[in-house]
């Protein structure tokens with residue numbers, strides 16, 4: 348259960364300007380935590396902050412920029428933080444040959460490098476205080492290669508594996524690490540990725556199931572459709588999974 352005593356009094360939420368991160372922030376504030384809200388769009392963060400009960404600190408930041416995660420760690424050094432939610436991230440869809448290599452590289456910076464640097468910095472703090480939580484956003488695309496979204500799926504494979512390793516390593520320090528692996532969710536993600544989504548889950552449910560799993564499990568697949576798809580993929584040979592995801596991605600891009 349999320350309480351200020353266990354995971355607060357402050358939580359840092361990246362990607363809080365939209366979608367899943369925004370809903371996580373809303374639900375954490377309702378649970379009594381104070382929030383550091385991080386994303387590039389300062390106006391959206393400020394609007395959210397104005398609606399939340401309790402204290403907030405808005406930090407507009409481009410996590411693709413070198414030094415940005417270190418800057419966030421420095422800005423929050425004096426705050427008693429007990430929870431990090433790494434929800435900032437984006438994807439892309441379509442032929443790999445047509446993608447912009449700079450944007451794809453920035454995707455690695457936001458989805459992987461920033462997640463690594465923030466998780467490392469906060470893990471040290473949480474281990475020293477012998478309590479805390481770190482949430483990382485994987486995806487149903489993380490467990491096989493995905494044609495027409497190959498780099499995005501690879502970034503999520505990295506996050507999935509990182510979370511799995513850290514969950515075991517940090518448990519003796521009283522630090523709970525959770526990978527959340529949603530399926531299609533109705534957020535700003537599809538628009539930025541140039542995709543269309545059917546059977547999209549609500550970010551409210553994804554946030555709720557993710558926070559409910561923290562401290563209880565190391566991996567959660569939030570949402571009904573994602574659970575169904577994951578169950579089907581789990582019993583399918585890997586080479587076939589790639590072909591299934593290829594068809595899924597074809598219909599979405």
Ligand SMILES: NC(=O)c1ccc[n+]([C@@H]2O[C@H](COP(=O)([O-])OP(=O)(O)OC[C@H]3O[C@@H](n4cnc5c(N)ncnc54)[C@H](OP(=O)(O)O)[C@@H]3O)[C@@H](O)[C@H]2O)c1
Pocket residue numbers: 361362363364365366367368385386387388389391408409410411433434435436437438457484485486487528529530531532533534535536537539
């Ligand atoms: N939606 C899905 O279908 C789905 C499925 C599985 C996993 N996920 C994962 O869930 C997480 C949340 O995504 P979402 O669905 O909520 O998408 P979203 O509505 O587009 O939200 C993404 C968030 O990331 C922030 N962000 C993007 N680039 C950033 C940057 N360079 N620096 C700082 N912040 C940045 C965005 O804020 P600004 O634009 O203001 O910077 C926004 O707050 C992501 O990691 C995504 O990969 C999503």
